[in-house]
Amino acid sequence: MVPLILSGGAGTRLWPVSRRAHPKPFMQLADGQSLAEKTWLRARSVAGDAPILTVTSRDYYFYTRDLYEKLGAGPDQSRFLLEPMGRNTAPAIALAALWVRDHVGPGASMLVMPADHLIRDTAAFEEAVRAAHELAGQGQLATFGMHPTHPETGFGYIRQGPAIEGTQGYQVDAFVEKPDLDTAKAYLASGDYFWNSGMFCFTAEVLLAAMAEHAPEVLAAAEVTWQATATEATPVELPAEPFSRCPSISIDYAVMENAGNAAVVPGDFGWSDIGSWKAISELYQSDDAGNRVRGKAVLVDSRGCFVQGDQRLVAAVGLEDVVIVDTGDAVLVAHRDQAQDVGQVVRQLTELEDEAAIYHQTVHRPWGSYTILEDAEDCKVKRLVVKPGQVLSLQLHHQRAEHWTVVQGTAKVRLGDEEFLLEANQSTYIPVETLHRLENPGTEDVHLIEVQTGAYFGEDDIERFEDIYGRA
Amino acid sequence: MVPLILSGGAGTRLWPVSRRAHPKPFMQLADGQSLAEKTWLRARSVAGDAPILTVTSRDYYFYTRDLYEKLGAGPDQSRFLLEPMGRNTAPAIALAALWVRDHVGPGASMLVMPADHLIRDTAAFEEAVRAAHELAGQGQLATFGMHPTHPETGFGYIRQGPAIEGTQGYQVDAFVEKPDLDTAKAYLASGDYFWNSGMFCFTAEVLLAAMAEHAPEVLAAAEVTWQATATEATPVELPAEPFSRCPSISIDYAVMENAGNAAVVPGDFGWSDIGSWKAISELYQSDDAGNRVRGKAVLVDSRGCFVQGDQRLVAAVGLEDVVIVDTGDAVLVAHRDQAQDVGQVVRQLTELEDEAAIYHQTVHRPWGSYTILEDAEDCKVKRLVVKPGQVLSLQLHHQRAEHWTVVQGTAKVRLGDEEFLLEANQSTYIPVETLHRLENPGTEDVHLIEVQTGAYFGEDDIERFEDIYGRA
Known part of the structure; x- marks a missing residue:
């Protein structure tokens, strides 16, 4: 079979x-x-x-x-x-x-x-x-x-x-x-x-x-x-x-x-079929007040609520049968009995062309993932996680420079014609228009903080020359 | 008078x-x-x-x-x-x-x-x-x-x-x-x-x-x-x-x-006396459904709600008379008529010795402010804003190194016995146990991204030698 x-x-x-x-x-x-x-x-x-x-x-x-x-x-x-x-x-x-x-x-x-x-x-x-x-x-x-x-x-x-x-x-x-x-x-x-x-x-x-x-x-x-x-x-x-x-x-x-x-x-x-947050909530044990909590939450005078937190603290006061789902870039608050209407939020976001309809703060890539820590006018800050043996494409950016600080693991960096290793607590600078490639030659994840500087930080400002995942 | x-x-x-x-x-x-x-x-x-x-x-x-x-x-x-x-x-x-x-x-x-x-x-x-x-x-x-x-x-x-x-x-x-x-x-x-x-x-x-x-x-x-x-x-x-x-x-x-x-x-x-979120909400114009919104929000089938967002998206589905207040590190969801009970959340947080009772993600200092972008096991990332003419204390850290990337303005940096200017898109590295001082000699705010590396990132790991605000 x-x-x-x-x-x-x-x-x-x-x-x-x-x-x-x-x-x-x-x-x-x-x-x-x-x-x-x-x-x-x-x-x-x-x-x-x-x-x-x-x-x-x-x-x-x-x-x-x-x-x-x-x-x-x-x-x-x-x-x-x-x-x-x-x-x-x-x-x-x-x-x-x-x-x-x-x-x-x-x-x-x-x-x-x-x-x-x-x-x-x-x-x-x-x-x-x-x-x-x-x-x-x-x-x-x-x-x-x-x-x-x-x-x-x-x-x-x-x-x-x-x-x-x-x-x-x-x-x-x-x-x-x-x-x-x-x-x-x-x-x-x-x-x-x-x-x-x-x-x-x-x-x-x-x-x-x-x-x-x-x-x-x-x-x-x-x-x-x-x-x-x-x-x-x-x-x-x-x-x-x-x-x-x-x-x-x-x-x-x-x-x-x-x-x-x-x-x-x-x-x-x-x-x-886990068709709604109501169904998800039922997978959790409830307390005496019928509340179910995942993550860090403080509930005051609330009953029948479900909280799924992420990094942040969720506080609920005087609520009944309310579902609160928190993520890095968006929070949903819904009445439990209307949990099946959450799709309407996504439809509205899609109409508004809001990326929160499609993308998370953490975006998965063939080589690992990145998480947006700050997305501002003057810079964009990401945590990159590169899985062992994985290699990002050989690439350059026309509008942004990048400052990398490794915080876990050892990365192999190609920068212009040079190639070198970068260990935790070491950093390097990728100027605008400079060919570069990031690789994890080790057996543990590499984590690095990338600070992008410039005036435009869109994901489309990337020119790929070689890519082992067929994206060049 | x-x-x-x-x-x-x-x-x-x-x-x-x-x-x-x-x-x-x-x-x-x-x-x-x-x-x-x-x-x-x-x-x-x-x-x-x-x-x-x-x-x-x-x-x-x-x-x-x-x-x-x-x-x-x-x-x-x-x-x-x-x-x-x-x-x-x-x-x-x-x-x-x-x-x-x-x-x-x-x-x-x-x-x-x-x-x-x-x-x-x-x-x-x-x-x-x-x-x-x-x-x-x-x-x-x-x-x-x-x-x-x-x-x-x-x-x-x-x-x-x-x-x-x-x-x-x-x-x-x-x-x-x-x-x-x-x-x-x-x-x-x-x-x-x-x-x-x-x-x-x-x-x-x-x-x-x-x-x-x-x-x-x-x-x-x-x-x-x-x-x-x-x-x-x-x-x-x-x-x-x-x-x-x-x-x-x-x-x-x-x-x-x-x-x-x-x-x-x-x-x-x-x-x-603006004694509760209900009072704050009444300062906003309501729409036909009695909803009042500040920030980015999508409301579906909701009435009489107040949303005060910050950076993130807030979605409400099927709610009535609910107050949602979002900040970088905590979100409050309260029934409007129990808005005066929000103090109980703070009391619980205080008992739990949770810093969210006292501090925000953005912390004000005499010289400006910092905002925590990431607080993890392997690093802490902050945006520092230094006001014109202000000077941080001459200091060193025993347990963390710091990587600074300026993203706005021009900073004056003392590092060991050296002193130099750091412009936008320039970066420097402050090793552990190294005397340093950050100053804004200009007339515009300096913004910089600080990546702290090490194993301990508490605010108490700071030894101050000179401080114009009397904190040394």
Whole structure:
């Protein structure tokens, strides 16, 4: 069985922690792990030594790869397909199925898992996966249906049909769209409906056959894209032309809703799509007043509140059911029952072309990350973290000079034609228009403080000459 | 008439903007001016060319003096008495009266004004001051009574007696303590009560006579302190011994409540003690939804909220009547109707020995200020602003090195035995245990970024050898 992790999507309802440049799967939860890490570990536990395939974008590739490697992924254990643009789940799954067909075999089954869902009971999950695997082997398109616990209007539902003999699954009678509240209550009361979790299990050949029948345009575009791709490498960078020809459509809509061989495996494994700050808050223990706190906070006469702090102190006075989420450059204060409306903030910021819609104060790069400490008229100050063995591009700036002070590790610096080492408590100066390159030749992270001087500090004032990450 | 400005007190209910190191009088209001500036301008307008006397502490002296100078105070126009510790208003006013007696004349009248009150209608205020001045000339201890607009329980009240013929004042029938709500409602309904504004007008000799009668201990300690003081200088630094012998007591309790010659001048000049964030918020224009915003904010489905932002973005979703105040190192979220409980946050922080109870991210010094940009294990990064003509102490650090990059202005640096100029985009390095001094010899502010390296960055790792501000 090949686990397929789908990692995309912005998670705007979890702003300001989830932003497009570093979205929901990478958010650290209560236990310090991210959803992406948890998903990879789950995949690992069902896949044994088989490779795990992740479909994501180039923007998230380096960060995701490093995350997996930290969890012990060997070079053959994780493979990537990189989409040049988002086209919803059907094209991603089609290309993954082609990959599995050609690299593992058409009869191999695939376990499709979004990277941003939480599953609390791993043992129950694995049991459900075994049941789904069996159904997949019988030519079924298996879904995982969650027993609803409340009349949720944010999910699609699955109506169950007759049991499939000798398995733990049921035929799918119908997939139904997100209901209104009254309909959701009726579904809940009837006992015949599951939440559609967006996870699937099928063999590559059965999925491709269903696509050929129900979504031939998607399959055709995926096939052309697949043929245009160098198939041996990882990551596989899917070319924008012809990938962009794929219609943007979900696997549910393109295939599952029309297929006669859809099955549903009931799952009670503590699934959550972590769709809002309310869901995040429920991962924390509450105190006697129903408050849940992460970080440094002082609460006075407040009840039912959730505080997620960062560096700064958060004080709450006389509040009830309020969510406060603080980050370096933005703070969100929302009523708990309107936590699902946080996406509207991101929409407004996007309209205002405010970068806080997309970027954090800490920006991840293939070589590490930088954090903006000061962004003023007269200077910009950053902390740069360069990972061991990583190298920034050979570059110059036309409008800014840079003053570097190393505070951890030993950096190798190229400056003009010179090259030298810079240790902690040593500094150097990069004049305007001077070719330079920063490298970490050691085995520990290098941290340095960069003070930029000049009159313009935009990220676009960078001319790259060589770049090991293909950005030159 | 000598205006006497009393500038002390923490204003903890306006945390996190007001903190002990930079309290309420220095907060910038909606119009960009601080209460201290407004008070000085008010004093100026009633004093003509007479000196204005300010009683404050050494901690606030340099900042206050600079503030007045920016408003045009000449060297003879502002005088300071610096208290070594707070002893409430009676000792401060006693010492000011002794100053007035000896430097202006015993018959001169004094107008006592707290530095942290707001008065919106200056013309009406000046008219009330003229009336109070007249009463003072007749040997009265004049107070300013505000017509109550609501049953406030946070103020003391004054019950008016018979009118004093030929003046706009009334005899004071009684001073009454802060009432409970029902009592406050009864006061409001009766029409016989004023709010006690804490402003006064009397001649030095009448005040000193009343003190001799009603608070002889306060007067005795003040007299001894006054005699121990070099009287010609400004600022006058009152010696802790014997000043500490003064009982800590308010002028109301020590004198006014017991005096037979207390008068009250009704004032309707838009007075407010700006006692909470609710009061601050009311200085801002509200939009159609009753929201008031200063700084960068996105509000979704929120009503009656007040946002005071700083550098960062504040987003509010689904809130009603919530106050959000953001600063560099702390954010306060409070229900508007519990804004008066914000002081409890400061009390909790004080118990936790959290510096956010006292200090801001920006700390004012006699020579300018510094702002902490990063405070980490491996380094501390600050922006230093040195005012023209100012000089930091000649100093060294035992545990940290410093890397300075000038980003505005030209600094003069002494490093060991050398001395040199450092211009914008130039940097230098101060090794551990090396004598150094930073100076601004120019006419514009010097800004520099300081990167401290080492393992300990406490403010106490500083050995001062020479200091023009007397801190060596």
